[in-house]
Amino acid sequence: MEPAVYILASRKNGVLYIGVTAVLKRRVWEHKEGIGSAFTRRYGVHKLVYFEAHPTMESAISREKQLKNWKRAWKIALIESANPDWDDLWGEL
Structure with a gap:
């Protein structure tokens, strides 16, 4: 288990999606394959532009709630501080 918070985008400055997962690589793959969520499928939000690893699922969930607000x-x-060109970070997983 590798708890993480992640942000997907449709494109630079496009639609954003914030999620939390125990297995980041699998979850992002699900989004890319269209089996992640109805929202990401509907709006074409498949580009991993930011992620943070967390020591526990509780801390990841807490951070997700913070970011959503x-x-x-x-x-x-936040995205541009770590990924100024909004590159797809999928290859880094």
Whole structure:
């Protein structure tokens, strides 16, 4: 188990999706294959642009809730602080 919080995007500055998972590689693969969630499938949100590993699922869930309450500008600033070109980080997993 490798708890993580992740952000997917449809494109740079596009639709964002924030999620939490115990197995990041599997979960992102599910999104890319269209079996992740209805929201990501509907809006074409398949590009992994940010992720954070966490020591426990509880801390990952807490961080997910925090990020979901952030303003959009703060989320974009977080993504760009680690991934300024909004590259798909799928290959890093």
